[in-house]
Amino acid sequence: MRALVIVAVNVFREAVRDRVLYILVAFAVLLISVSFLLGQLTAGQDVKIIKDLGLAAIATFGLLIAVFIGIGLVWKEVERKSIYSLLSKPIRRYEFILGKYAGLALTLFVNVAVMTLAFYAVLAFLNTRFPAPMRAAWPAPATDPGMLLAIALIFVELLLVTAIALFFSTFSGPFLSAALTLGLWVIGSFNADLRNFEAVLQSPAAGWIARGLYYVLPNFAAFDVKAQVVHALPVPPAYVLTTAVYGVVYIALLLTASVLVFDRRDFK
Amino acid sequence: MSAIRTEALTKHFSVGFWRRRPYVALDALTLDVPDGEVFGFLGPNGAGKTTTLKLLMQLIHPTSGRAEILGRPAGDVGVRRRVGYLPEHPYFYDYLTAEELLEYFAALFGYAGAERRRRASSLLDEVGIGAERRFQLRKFSKGMIQRVGIAQALVNEPDLVVFDEPMSGLDPVGRREIREMILRLRDRGCTVFFSSHVLSDAEALCNRVAILAGGRLVTSGSLADMLAFQLRGWELVVTGLTTEALEHARGLGRITKATLLGGDRYALELPLSTPPDRILADLTAHGAQLGSLNPVRETLEDFFMRQVAAVKR
Ligand SMILES: Nc1ncnc2c1ncn2[C@@H]1O[C@H](COP(=O)(O)OP(=O)(O)OP(=O)(O)O)[C@@H](O)[C@H]1O
Ligand SMILES: [Mg+2]
Numbered sequence: 035m036r037a038l039v040i041v042a043v044n045v046f047r048e049a050v051r052d053r054v055l056y057i058l059v060a061f062a063v064l065l066i067s068v069s070f071l072l073g074q075l076t077a078g079q080d081v082k083i084i085k086d087l088g089l090a091a092i093a094t095f096g097l098l099i100a101v102f103i104g105i106g107l108v109w110k111e112v113e114r115k116s117i118y119s120l121l122s123k124p125i126r127r128y129e130f131i132l133g134k135y136a137g138l139a140l141t142l143f144v145n146v147a148v149m150t151l152a153f154y155a156v157l158a159f160l161n162t163r164f165p166a167p168m169r170a171a172w173p174a175p176a177t178d179p180g181m182l183l184a185i186a187l188i189f190v191e192l193l194l195v196t197a198i199a200l201f202f203s204t205f206s207g208p209f210l211s212a213a214l215t216l217g218l219w220v221i222g223s224f225n226a227d228l229r230n231f232e233a234v235l236q237s238p239a240a241g242w243i244a245r246g247l248y249y250v251l252p253n254f255a256a257f258d259v260k261a262q263v264v265h266a267l268p269v270p271p272a273y274v275l276t277t278a279v280y281g282v283v284y285i286a287l288l289l290t291a292s293v294l295v296f297d298r299r300d301f302k
Numbered sequence: 303m304s305a306i307r308t309e310a311l312t313k314h315f316s317v318g319f320w321r322r323r324p325y326v327a328l329d330a331l332t333l334d335v336p337d338g339e340v341f342g343f344l345g346p347n348g349a350g351k352t353t354t355l356k357l358l359m360q361l362i363h364p365t366s367g368r369a370e371i372l373g374r375p376a377g378d379v380g381v382r383r384r385v386g387y388l389p390e391h392p393y394f395y396d397y398l399t400a401e402e403l404l405e406y407f408a409a410l411f412g413y414a415g416a417e418r419r420r421r422a423s424s425l426l427d428e429v430g431i432g433a434e435r436r437f438q439l440r441k442f443s444k445g446m447i448q449r450v451g452i453a454q455a456l457v458n459e460p461d462l463v464v465f466d467e468p469m470s471g472l473d474p475v476g477r478r479e480i481r482e483m484i485l486r487l488r489d490r491g492c493t494v495f496f497s498s499h500v501l502s503d504a505e506a507l508c509n510r511v512a513i514l515a516g517g518r519l520v521t522s523g524s525l526a527d528m529l530a531f532q533l534r535g536w537e538l539v540v541t542g543l544t545t546e547a548l549e550h551a552r553g554l555g556r557i558t559k560a561t562l563l564g565g566d567r568y569a570l571e572l573p574l575s576t577p578p579d580r581i582l583a584d585l586t587a588h589g590a591q592l593g594s595l596n597p598v599r600e601t602l603e604d605f606f607m608r609q610v611a612a613v614k615r
Binding site: 040047048051052114116117118119120122123124125126298300301302 | 315356359360361362363379380382383385386387388389391392393394395397398406407409410411412451454455
């Protein structure tokens with residue numbers, strides 16, 4: 035456990051020293067700020083566009099960080115052979131894998147928190163710029179805390195993406211890992227279509243395959259409640275909870291698989 | 303007790319792109335490294351030295367056979383608290399400074415903050431890294447990285463160190479410093495197991511050596527035993543030797559080589575076939591005077607070459 039924490043802290047330290055991270059976060063904050071200008075253009079008719087853009091920015095930049103740091107977590111250590119001296123210390127291979135994961139999870143948490151703060155700061159500022167009658171026409175207040183729910187699910191989604199990237203990187207190179215992870219993310223985001231596909235398909239076998247894929251592939255669409263919170267539609271707590279549990283179980287399976295693959299590996 | 307013991311340790315790598323086939327990198331290595339000694343693990347390029355060391359550290363898994371370190375199976379996490387390892391061509395996180403790297407590894411052994419800093423700084427002193435210890439490792443030269451690599455292997459005051467080519471990339475001063483360090487480690491009771499193809503290092507440091515070639519153990523044992531009786535001949539220095547006497551002895555095959563040292567002093571190489579005192583008696587009877595008589599022993603290098611050549615044949 036101690037080894038796990040030490041590895042995690044080192045992942046965080048590496049991320050903090052990596053300029054790419056700052057560029058990504060700065061870009062996200064910039065985008066959130068730009069959405070503010072867009073809000074000005076629509077003359078405060080609706081705060082929705084800003085919320086849409088802000089949440090999308092958090093999700094997208096979070097995704098980029100998760101994928102591009104995630105694929106390098108294990109691969110870089112193996113490729114550069116820094117893993118040789120590390121694994122000769124009293125640390126088990128699973129502690130290494132889980133430490134790497136925890137470190138990136140921590141990095142993502144800090145980044146999402148920074149982007150969320152920037153997002154709410156922009157919204158709070160916006161709130162002071164429009165007269166009360168105009169604000170009353172909005173479906174939800176500018177700094178609606180309900181959006182935190184959407185951000186929480188985005189965070190769970192990012193944790194899942196990280197687990198996928200980590201899993202692929204335990205046995206393949208960075209390009210393949212990135213392609214596979216992003217590929218899964220795209221398929222998983224349009225997962226619902228697989229289910230509908232079943233209705234269109236003539237052969238029952240193809241229908242089974244489509245249904246099988248629907249259940250096996252990660253269902254990223256489930257984590258997306260951005261539209262609901264922006265329109266102030268209710269998101270049932272039970273739904274949030276089930277989705278989060280789904281994410282956690284999926285992550286646990288992926289981490290187990292990563293540990294099993296990594297345990298058998300020869301480093302050469 | 304043995305610091306390291308392997309039993310028929312074997313490693314096959316699969317090679318080939320389409321048709322995977324096994325390649326025997328290490329073939330049934332049985333080796334015993336006694337406690338408290340400096341043990342040299344020698345062999346030409348591709349002999350399987352690095353493969354063996356990685357097997358000992360469980361960085362790769364054996365195809366068959368067993369390895370034990372300090373009486374525990376290799377790969378036992380507990381035993382790693384007492385072991386230090388320097389990989390071949392080490393590389394470390396280039397975003398850390400040398401100090402941070404050593405503190406990071408010290409933390410894995412459970413040392414507290416102040417103790418971590420103390421160890422890091424005294425080890426960096428010992429391997430000769432000065433103010434550069436505050437630089438990120440990406441700014442380090444090859445030899446400096448090698449020194450950091452040695453320091454990180456010692457961070458837990460190990461009972462056994464496994465060094466893969468410790469002298470690689472070091473300048474002559476560095477080599478000497480590391481030699482001295484290895485002897486200090488031995489004096490402290492630490493077993494040193496190192497691979498090398500620099501034979502003079504092995505000759506200067508080791509009690510025992512093992513020679514590996516083509517994945518097979520060629521020989522192993524005490525260096526003194528291996529070289530003691532490997533007498534190649536004698537070197538005789540005489541003065542006042544006449545040319546006729548020299549030619550005569552040559553004709554009888556009693557002198558393999560004669561070098562004029564200056565004046566009438568000759569250095570003569572005598573074969574093993576005839577006892578040197580008889581040759582000397584003959585020469586003195588013809589008026590020569592004895593300067594010195596010394597045995598010519600095989601060096602580790604000669605021995606090594608012969609052993610390795612025998613395997614190739
Ligand atoms: N990952 C691998 N896949 C296939 N063959 C390998 C692999 N690693 C090593 N080998 C082979 O195993 C043999 C032994 O390699 P090893 O690195 O142990 O040699 P070595 O004795 O350390 O040599 P050197 O003195 O050059 O460091 C070599 O023939 C090498 O080609
Ligand atoms: Mg080697």
